[in-house]
Amino acid sequence: MAGCEPRILDQPDGLEDFSHVILPGVGALPKAMETLNNLGFSDKLKGLVADERIILLGVCLGMQLLANESEEAGGAEGLGLIPGKVSYLKPTEQNEPIPHVGWNGADHDGGHELLNGVPSGNDFYFVHSLSFQAEEAADVIATTNYCGEFVSVVGRGAVMGAQFHPELSSRHGIQILRNFLAM
Amino acid sequence: MLKVRVIPTILYRDSGVVKGRSFDSWRRVSSLIETIRVYTLREVDELVFLDIAATPKRHFPDLELISEISDSCIVPLSVGGGIKDVDMVRDVLKAGADKVVVNSAAYERPKLISEISDLFGSQCVIASIDVCETKNGYRAAIECGTVVTETNPVELALRYERDGAGEIIITSIPRDGTMQGYDTGLIRQVSDAVSIPVIASGGAGEYEHMYEALTEGKANAVASAAMYHFTDQTPRGAKLFLRDKGIPVRL
Numbered sequence: 001m002a003g004c005e006p007r008i009l010d011q012p013d014g015l016e017d018f019s020h021v022i023l024p025g026v027g028a029l030p031k032a033m034e035t036l037n038n039l040g041f042s043d044k045l046k047g048l049v050a051d052e053r054i055i056l057l058g059v060c061l062g063m064q065l066l067a068n069e070s071e072e073a074g075g076a077e078g079l080g081l082i083p084g085k086v087s088y089l090k091p092t093e094q095n096e097p098i099p100h101v102g103w104n105g106a107d108h109d110g111g112h113e114l115l116n117g118v119p120s121g122n123d124f125y126f127v128h129s130l131s132f133q134a135e136e137a138a139d140v141i142a143t144t145n146y147c148g149e150f151v152s153v154v155g156r157g158a159v160m161g162a163q164f165h166p167e168l169s170s171r172h173g174i175q176i177l178r179n180f181l182a183m
Numbered sequence: 184m185l186k187v188r189v190i191p192t193i194l195y196r197d198s199g200v201v202k203g204r205s206f207d208s209w210r211r212v213s214s215l216i217e218t219i220r221v222y223t224l225r226e227v228d229e230l231v232f233l234d235i236a237a238t239p240k241r242h243f244p245d246l247e248l249i250s251e252i253s254d255s256c257i258v259p260l261s262v263g264g265g266i267k268d269v270d271m272v273r274d275v276l277k278a279g280a281d282k283v284v285v286n287s288a289a290y291e292r293p294k295l296i297s298e299i300s301d302l303f304g305s306q307c308v309i310a311s312i313d314v315c316e317t318k319n320g321y322r323a324a325i326e327c328g329t330v331v332t333e334t335n336p337v338e339l340a341l342r343y344e345r346d347g348a349g350e351i352i353i354t355s356i357p358r359d360g361t362m363q364g365y366d367t368g369l370i371r372q373v374s375d376a377v378s379i380p381v382i383a384s385g386g387a388g389e390y391e392h393m394y395e396a397l398t399e400g401k402a403n404a405v406a407s408a409a410m411y412h413f414t415d416q417t418p419r420g421a422k423l424f425l426r427d428k429g430i431p432v433r434l
Contacts, residue, residue: 027304091378096185097403099306099349101380103186103228103433123186123433125259127306127349145184168259168281170226 004181012044020181021045021054025061029086029130030076032061042079049081055158056081057114057180063154063161064132072130082156083135089128089147096147099129106152106164108142114153114160115142116179118172124152124164125173131163158183186433187397187425188228188404189418190382191411193218195264196236202412204360206313206328209235219252227418228433229259231309231352231406233284235327237265244271246278253279261309269298276303284352286311287325289343290332300347309382310348312336314369315356321369328356336369337376344377351377352406355385360409362388370400382406390416390424397430 006022009015023045025032036042048054058066067078070086078086089098103123108115120142131150134140142153144163154161160180166173194201196209200218203209222230232252234244244265253260262275263284272283289295289310299308314336315324323334340351353373355366365386374381380403383396387407396402410416422432 026306095378097378097380099379100185101306101350102188102403104184165259168257170257174257 010039012040015041015044016048016053018054020183021048021056022180023056023058023062023065025059025063025065027061029061029064029070029072029078030074032065033076033078036065036079046079046081049159052158055180055183056160058159058161059167060128060163060165063163064130066154066159066161067132070130081159082139082154082161084139084151084154085133085135086130087133088130089150091147098147099127100146101127103169104144104146104152104164106142106144108153112141112153112155113183114155114176114179117175122172124162124166124169126152126164128163132161184431186228186431187402188382189393189421189425189432190229190231190404190406191222191227191418192231192233192384192406192408193222194408195232195234200412201235202360202409206356206359215248215252216255219255222418223255223257225418227258229261229404230256231261231263231284233262234264241265244275244278246274249275249278249280263309263311267292268295269302272299272303272307276307282307282309282349284309284311286313287327290323290325290334290339293342293346296343296346296348300349305347305349308348309350309352310340310343311352311354312339312343312373313354313356314366321372324356337372340373340377344379348379350380350382350403352382352384358386359384361386362409362413364388364392365396365400365402365405367395367400370396370402374401374403380404388414390421393421394425394428394430397425 064086066081067084067086068080069077105121139156141155143149144152152163166176201209259281261282262280267288313324323336323339324331370383382404383402384406393405426432
């Protein structure tokens with residue numbers, strides 16, 4: 001939908017032939033990490049990122065996988081590509097329903113090319129129960145308000161993540177995918 | 184802040200889009216692809232597509248159709264109608280749906296919702312409860328409203344939440360298609376009981392009804408069909424109305 005033909009890989013051989021990689025994710029982090037580790041994706045991805053061979057975008061659970069660790073379902077380590085921790089959204093006195101489902105605004109200062117052409121505050125489609133806390137403020141590209149403020153877009157060099165689903169977020173979601181492919 | 188969602192429901196039966204009154208007297212209203220195209224152009228927040236003949240007629244979801252619909256849908260697409268096991272859910276998700284809606288099968292086989300949410304995550308399961316009014320109060324009904332159960336819908340919603348449903352869609356059968364307003368009392372009971380998002384359904388005729396469902400009913404989203412098919416009201420019109428009344432919407 002953003003003007004390019006994706007290939008789905010279910011094992012890591014050949015990953016090095018790609019310039020851009022999307023790490024999607026639906027489900028729970030511990031199980032996802034187990035699968036990525038067992039198939040050899042974890043090491044391959046880390047290696048390709050370290051060698052600056054790929055540009056990586058994690059989406060939803062995929063963004064959380066980039067962290068050092070998550071407390072989901074008993075806890076597990078992530079890929080550690082962007083320093084940070086993933087923890088459960090905690091309702092405030094407004095009693096927010098969990099999971100966070102629906103359209104919510106992502107605020108940013110226009111400085112990152114992933115969000116070119118996307119106004120600050122634009123709504124994207126979220127559906128998640130945990131959020132990413134970045135250790136370094138410089139890695140925070142956009143924030144969103146739900147159960148307090150959380151990081152909705154994170155980025156460190158060639159590794160980025162979006163907590164919302166660009167592929168479900170109408171025109172501006174598609175714009176983000178186009179920006180990613182143009183990087 | 185989180186916006187409320189305005190969700191057109193497309194009911195489908197025997198290759199046409201249909202709409203009924205109180206789950207009866209179904210009329211064919213338009214062709215499916217036309218409907219999808221119009222809604223997509225109008226930038227709806229989500230689409231719910233229900234094959235209402237699937238359970239009564241015991242047929243399987245039409246995967247090719249779902250695939251075609253999802254190709255033109257750039258917002259979340261929920262698909263329901265006759266979904267009864269995880270294999271069907273897998274097929275429907277692979278065909279392009281983002282979420283599945285389960286109703287009769289979830290009632291008849293209590294483990295279904297937890298099986299789906301364990302495998303695919305609760306974010307892709309919407310538990311649908313159709314409700315009728317009996318002399319003993321509200322009761323859940325299944326099989327497209329033809330079989331009334333002994334179960335109170337609030338208890339059922341709590342059970343589904345416990346089993347891992349991501350959202351609940353609650354439909355008043357007597358009000359459905361009448362355009363006389365949602366059953367806000369029913370919706371409020373469910374919203375007060377569960378802490379997952381609640382989608383109001385059944386009875387919307389004017390934008391004001393949606394406002395009532397979101398305030399008095401405390402719903403998180405409003406689904407409707409008849410008002411879009413039979414009047415010139417639109418999802419965007421609804422959102423403009425709601426915005427002017429102070430409800431956060433996506434425009």
